[in-house]
Amino acid sequence: MTSTLPEGRYPASTSRSVSRRTKNLLLIVVLLAGLGIAYIGYVKFSVKDIEGTALAFDLLDDSTVSIRFSVTRADPQDDAVCIVRARSRDGSETGRREVLVPGSDAREVEVVSEIRTSQPPAVGDIYGCSLKVPDYLRAG
Structure with missing residues (x-):
């Protein structure tokens, strides 16, 4: 049908x-x-124009950490600033420092810096780098 x-x-x-x-x-x-x-x-x-990489850290005592890091710049002649920091076991930031990385002939440079901490440190690392260097770092 x-x-x-x-x-x-x-x-x-x-x-x-x-x-x-x-x-x-x-x-x-x-x-x-x-x-x-x-x-x-x-x-x-x-x-990127600049990149920072943490290489190693050493706990010097209960209030100091030493960090070794490398900085790679597209133009090695440019000054740079890197922020390194220390953290405690619980992960909180216990110390911070701005490090001036002057221009050089090498595209990649290694830098060592010490950071004073407010609590016993557990790790040191690099927070970041920039080509915008504050004037107060250049004056010294």
Whole structure:
């Protein structure tokens, strides 16, 4: 038994086609998302102007830690400042120091600095480096 639909009441075709405008809008959204992901990847993984890496630390006594770190600069002639810190066993920061890294001929330099702490230190690390050196570090 076949049923026939009355003519004129229902569309002849039941397939749904996506309009050209919807396709273009979807293409624009996908392109913008791709550009956004590319920008985030570039910012996160591109070569940085300066980078500091902790190499080693020594606990000298109950209030002093010595940290050895390397600084790599895109332009070795630029002065830099690095912030090194000491942390206690519970992870809280117990000492901090800004270290001037003067310009040199080498792209990568190693620096050793001592940090005085308010509690017995457990670890020394590098917080970060910048090419924006404060004037009070240059004056001394």
